[in-house]
Amino acid sequence: MHPAELFRHDSDGVELAKGETLFHEGDRGDSMYVLLEGSADVRVGETLVESATSGALIGEMALVDSSPRTATVVATEPCRLAKIDQRRFHFLVQQTPYFATHVMKVLTERLRHMNLLTKTSSVA
Amino acid sequence: MHPAELFRHDSDGVELAKGETLFHEGDRGDSMYVLLEGSADVRVGETLVESATSGALIGEMALVDSSPRTATVVATEPCRLAKIDQRRFHFLVQQTPYFATHVMKVLTERLRHMNLLTKTSSVA
Numbered sequence: 001m002h003p004a005e006l007f008r009h010d011s012d013g014v015e016l017a018k019g020e021t022l023f024h025e026g027d028r029g030d031s032m033y034v035l036l037e038g039s040a041d042v043r044v045g046e047t048l049v050e051s052a053t054s055g056a057l058i059g060e061m062a063l064v065d066s067s068p069r070t071a072t073v074v075a076t077e078p079c080r081l082a083k084i085d086q087r088r089f090h091f092l093v094q095q096t097p098y099f100a101t102h103v104m105k106v107l108t109e110r111l112r113h114m115n116l117l118t119k120t121s122s123v124a
Numbered sequence: 125m126h127p128a129e130l131f132r133h134d135s136d137g138v139e140l141a142k143g144e145t146l147f148h149e150g151d152r153g154d155s156m157y158v159l160l161e162g163s164a165d166v167r168v169g170e171t172l173v174e175s176a177t178s179g180a181l182i183g184e185m186a187l188v189d190s191s192p193r194t195a196t197v198v199a200t201e202p203c204r205l206a207k208i209d210q211r212r213f214h215f216l217v218q219q220t221p222y223f224a225t226h227v228m229k230v231l232t233e234r235l236r237h238m239n240l241l242t243k244t245s246s247v248a
Contacts, residue, residue, distance in 0.1 A: 064232045065236075067236070070239055097218045100228075104228060104231060105188055111235050114238035
């Protein structure tokens with residue numbers, strides 16, 4: 001199942017115009033987002049780490065461990081996002097094991113990507 | 125709750141002598157482990173990325189996305205570990221939401237650690 005399917009009928013989502021910022025690196029945040037429509041750039045410092053499209057999870061790290069945002073997210077097209085706060089997150093993890101394993105998969109992919117970047121930069 | 129508590133009464137765990145290898149980088153693997161007793165070094169190439177102690181999750185990335193091991197794990201003291209295969213993992217995620225959120229926390233910590241390493245190495 002596509003992750004956006006879980007939230008397709010969300011009525012209190014977030015809408016962003018092209019060029020609008022969802023959050024900045026260093027911000028305090030206690031919610032994550034699922035990108036339902038549109039696209040957004042995820043940057044750590046000046047580095048583009050992800051071009052997020054429909055179904056992407058955004059900002060899940062701050063939600064999982066309550067620490068500041070590690071990236072800045074800017075809409076590159078008009079976006080619609082589902083907002084998931086702590087309470088909803090724990091409800092989803094309990095009621096929808098698919099959601100929990102999907103979050104783990106996304107974190108694991110990012111970790112592999114960072115491991116590769118680290119190896120590449122230490123070789124260079 | 126300490127993660128090792130969930131598996132304290134495991135009867136079919138894995139035992140390692142000091143110096144013994146749990147798995148090598150590049151190995152195929154479809155299980156993760158929870159370190160119940162002892163300690164182990166986790167190395168990516170020549171780099172020591174973690175000195176694992178009781179409660180540590182080991183090898184969860186290969187279990188989540190079925191790709192080869194990214195690290196080599198060697199016991200630095202006699203170890204006892206609980207082994208969690210795909211079937212048990214999905215059962216745990218469904219029945220023990222605490223376990224699912226703990227795996228996410230560990231992945232998030234590792235990701236933050238790698239982000240920091242990447243920033244440090246690009247500054248150096």
